[in-house]
Amino acid sequence: DTGVSQNPRHKITKRGQNVTFRCDPISEHNRLYWYRQTLGQGPEFLTYFQNEAQLEKSRLLSDRFSAERPKGSFSTLEIQRTEQGDSAMYLCASSSTLGQGPGYTFGSGTRLTVV
Amino acid sequence: QKEVEQDPGPLSVPEGAIVSLNCTYSNSAFQYFMWYRQYSRKGPELLMYTYSSGNKEDGRFTAQVDKSSKYISLFIRDSQPSDSATYLCAMERDYKLSFGAGTTVTVRA
Numbered sequence: 097d098t099g100v101s102q103n104p105r106h107k108i109t110k111r112g113q114n115v116t117f118r119c120d121p122i123s124e125h126n127r128l129y130w131y132r133q134t135l136g137q138g139p140e141f142l143t144y145f146q147n148e149a150q151l152e153k154s155r156l157l158s159d160r161f162s163a164e165r166p167k168g169s170f171s172t173l174e175i176q177r178t179e180q181g182d183s184a185m186y187l188c189a190s191s192s193t194l195g196q197g198p199g200y201t202f203g204s205g206t207r208l209t210v211v
Numbered sequence: 212q213k214e215v216e217q218d219p220g221p222l223s224v225p226e227g228a229i230v231s232l233n234c235t236y237s238n239s240a241f242q243y244f245m246w247y248r249q250y251s252r253k254g255p256e257l258l259m260y261t262y263s264s265g266n267k268e269d270g271r272f273t274a275q276v277d278k279s280s281k282y283i284s285l286f287i288r289d290s291q292p293s294d295s296a297t298y299l300c301a302m303e304r305d306y307k308l309s310f311g312a313g314t315t316v317t318v319r320a
Contacts, residue, residue, distance in 0.1 A: 136313075138215075138301070138310025138311050140310070141307045141308060144306060151306075152305075152307070198260055200257065200308065201257070202247075202255045203254050204252075204254045205252075207252070
């Protein structure tokens with residue numbers, strides 16, 4: 097297993113366009129999380145899934161954002177009608193409900209630039 | 212006011228020095244306390260975690276938690292240039308992590 101994989105690594109888009117990011121978690125992890133990190137700040141929680149169920153969404157996740165995890169494996173995060181304020185690093189993490197301790201593993205992120 | 216406060220630095224130390232990092236928090240419901248290391252353009256990498264007050268050691272790293280003061284620290288002994296990175300404290304509640312802003316550390320050879 098190569099860890100949490102995120103694609104693309106970098107996305108440049110024009111304001112108003114839609115973008116979609118993909119996350120492939122560690123295969124045996126049943127929880128998957130999305131975070132957003134802006135320059136000079138720590139990551140901020142957006143949403144998380146347990147298997148295919150989306151259990152919580154942050155107030156940061158406006159109506160333009162939607163996340164799915166259709167078969168409890170990979171996940172996609174879509175941003176519609178992108179705005180310059182959406183420019184950030186989007187991080188995916190996964191963990192397992194088994195075992196002890198907070199075993200979160202992060203991917204390398206997708207860096208979004210909205211021009 | 213943010214739930215987790217961390218001095219962003221930057222912090223520059225000579226090789227071999229002890230690096231001292233700390234965070235304060237306001238929410239007593241946090242259950243786990245973590246330190247992550249993040250290199251430029253990479254995702255955070257978990258260094259250490261603890262859930263109780265006290266010290267935890269792992270090699271050159273020591274994490275301290277004082278729940279009564281809502282204060283956590285990370286110490287890096289015998290720092291190396293390869294330790295140069297941004298260090299993020301993070302705290303977990305209900306499967307959500309709240310991060311500090313991160314402290315950028317440079318270890319000078």
